[in-house]
Amino acid sequence: MNLADYKYADIIHRCFRCGYCKFPVNWMDANNCPAYARFRMETYSCGGRLWLTRAWLSGEIDWSDHLAEILYSCTACKNCEVKCPLGFSVDILNMIIAAKAEMVESGRILSSVKEFLENIQRQGNPYGHSRVKRGEWLEGTGIEPYQGHDFLYYVGCVGSYDARAQEVARALGKVLQKAGVSFGVLGNDENCDGNEVNKLGEETLFEMLAEENVAQFKRLGIQKVVTLSPHSYNAMKNDYPRFNRGFDVMHYTQLLESLLSDGRLDVSGGFDAAVTYHDPCFLGRWNDEYEAARNVLAAIPGIQLIEMERNRDSTLCCGGGGGNFYIDLLGGSERSPARIRVREAHATKARILAVACPNCLTMLEDAVKAEGLEEELVVRDVSEIVAEACGIT
Amino acid sequence: MDSIRQALAEIVGEEQVSTHPEELYIYSFDLGTTEPHRPDYAVAPRTTEEVQGIVKLANKEKIPVVPLGGGLSLAGLAVPFKGGIALDLKRMDSIIEVNEEARYAVVECGVSQAQMCSYLERYHPTLTHSEPGAPGTATIGGNIAIHGQGDLAQPYGFNSDMVNGLEVVLPTGEVCRFGSCAIGASWFTLHPLPDLGLFLGWGGTTGIITKISLRLFPCKKIRGVGLFVVEDEELVPEVMYKLTHTQMAEDIIAFSQAIPPFTSGLQHFTINLAADSEKELEFKQEIIWDDALGEYIRSGAGGFLGFSRGLDRPVVSKTSDWRKGGGFEYVGSIMPIEKYPECYRRGREISERHGIPYTVLGRCIGIAHAMMFSWTYAFNRADPETVKQARGALHETDDLVLELGGTIWKPGLYGQKLVVDRLDPNTLNLMKKVKQLLDPNGIMNPGNWEVSR
């Protein structure tokens, strides 16, 4: 390995390991880096990861499975970048992703990451399920294949294949139908958005996915996209422009917000519960969108919205980013960030933990079970709450 | 080695022990110029009992134990010079109790400064602690162990003077308590019970502090900083004297730095003020700017640069990136305030000779009883030449401190030797006896404060 070939060779030494990156914006905990919260060894903090990257690339330490684990345990939640006060902080995640890219190019990555990427290469989703099953969630919904509609409803891999997330994909579809939005889906022709591939450092695979998606959308004349997942939203909004993205993209909470303010959704059915909202990293810290979901929830009668200690840009990542909803490097402990977050939600005395991301949904729901809190805390997607308030069963 | 790893895993759990090269690499470093030394194990305990277990094992197997808090001493005080166990205490991070009436908090050693600040602000807004201004990951335990000072140094003294009680694990594994907590009362006072002079200022070589009762102070509704400047460094001691006499201010710091160039050669003061009302604030400002410092302002020898409301707590430090180099180290000293002018002049000369833009700072401790004067040398971690230059400047500055009649605060190996060489022989002898008594097998942070030689 050669430090000189590394893209950020000129700044990687600038990390002081002062540790500001461990804190949330509101300083309330020294463990807001999900990997550090899980393992509590200095190596798993952002500074540890940067120092180890430099040591590896300059030959001071060798590649090992443990080094790969440390690197891939980063969920790209952006807490470190937001907190670091130093001049190079804007490139922190770029540096970590570039380090992952070095590993990817050398071929030496964790076998779970290899599976993740190969499954996407082969079947267009990280689970390795067949492409021809991607549209199965549509059965019985009456949702139309995209053909010149106003919006493309882009579902993403988790929403298409994960059983629980499919329920949310359907709920959102029904809400949009109820609001009379003109939209269609790609079904089996939908391909992975590539956000996690990008954060895992497989640059050429991401390029291929982005280019193909952009070309496909152009062919179909798609002008506006609404995504289920903030991950898709992030990739399409921030990374697709360099592939000549010719469409606008919004996250579904933003669309619901405007539908509500236009009076196109009747939520008078209400939703009677104390609710706490978990800010997803790829909507919040990555894209500064904290209020859309809150405004949607606030518009529903009966909801009592309680904030967790770490909310908005202080949110604690559920631990599912950077492919970790699949490769699961942060699971298996009561210190898993998802379980920490669930305990935090439970402590607010809310009965509902509201999410706006299918990754957060699966991570946090599993955590509720692991914590034995199924009787006291239920994870629901914002779209499911809206669906209920609209009287959709 | 394997059986020891196994034994450690049985104490703290498999995931909190590591012999992986990655952990050993990271835990071998101090963030300053000290050369790294690899530990044999990296261990992160959660409870005092686990710490006891580890220390007893270490004694039995004669393995060094190196306690580590935030790792921000920048003097190599947690570098495993003789290998052994790097003991990461940051998992011991519970705030156990805050007693508002008696104004104290009982915390585990690994509670971070930033956590303390934000917790008090949120849940006990009329109370505050003396925040040292190091990056927020610095721990309460580590800070008092090195006699740190914070933003309440004037008028309340060293952070280590704000201790009502300690729980310590001795190098032989027993747990001791000091202060009223030792007789089963609450943790409200240190005196008059037998004190803890055996564990503060010893660089972690006599035991591991696991719990602290920390004194808290009134936090007023309005907190802010007044800025004052003089050109003549000779004026600094008398300005400090006059300011402290008013008893109206909190933290008083005088500093001077080469960058930005328009500040070079000037001596700036930051003067912290706190008040519960506009009336109180106005009164204090009058006493300070009109009465105490009025003569300087009127004669033009000094300038008042304004008062801004709000304190950045915890302080966010960008020093490490000044040379875009990811590193700095400083010599901290405890000096009589009258030495400020010489400290500044000599320090500036050393910096310039080593090609480093100078940065000096003096923080008033107590009622001008002393100051912490520091000389900061930034380096570029990717350029070994700059590290060498910084090291040279640091050593020269260590020499300077003693030459000028002060003493080095939290010295690294070089400074430790200078101090030990000058110590009263009976005192040194007593230190040896204490060290021998507490740590007969010499396992506690060996390499640092080697008085038993």
Added chain:
Amino acid sequence: MDIIACIKRVPDTSEADAIKIDSSQRDIEKSGLAFKINDWDEYALEAAVQIKEKLGGTLTAVTVGSQEWNDILRRALAMGADTGIRIDHDVASEDPHIVALILKTVIQRLPYDLVLFGAQSEDFGSGQLGAMVAEMLGIPHATLAVSLEARENKVHISRELEAGTLESYTIELPALLTIHTGINQPRYISLGGIKRAMRKELQVMSPNDLGLSVDMLIPMVKLERLELPSKGKGAELITGAPEEAAEQMAKTLKEAGIF
């Protein structure tokens, strides 16, 4: 050391219900399937690349298949092979003897010290190819290697037998080995790697180019029919509290004559 690795293209069948028999009843329905390098062959390739990295020399990847099979050669080249060779022939007939004959003819024309095969294929799983080719070439072979250490003119291997037993061999080269999964951790092949590998050489030949005419490629075994196994009764789900379920389970096993 000059190594030849023989590889096969197989469908991704991680989902059982992905496989359907086509109208000819002698092949599976290919549309809707994704294809990849046979799992065992990937381990063989990785083993070959590791030897090449350690001892130097050349690695040639060889396959027998139709044009779509170029993609597995590209992956082999991306992994570290120097040359890829495809003999253009539809192997749907799946008589290993024919494939062995073709491979033997190619291999004979190339310099080699070591020939590697995967132990079996994921689709038909006959496990015969490596042994057949070795016999045809008249070189020693060992199958199911789970460890492999190469020196200049010999290899040390261990083979996996039943009950976790290993037997070790030292084999003089040239020799042929079939490789078992788990022998190493095959490296990831990035898309960037595949793109860069486009610059490497990929030769295509027909059996005719090898001097093999159609009447020399008569199968000794003929595939009559492919069918899916008939569905069984299905699983019996035992529910209830642990004590009840255990009792029921014990009763069921006893009635089934298990004990």
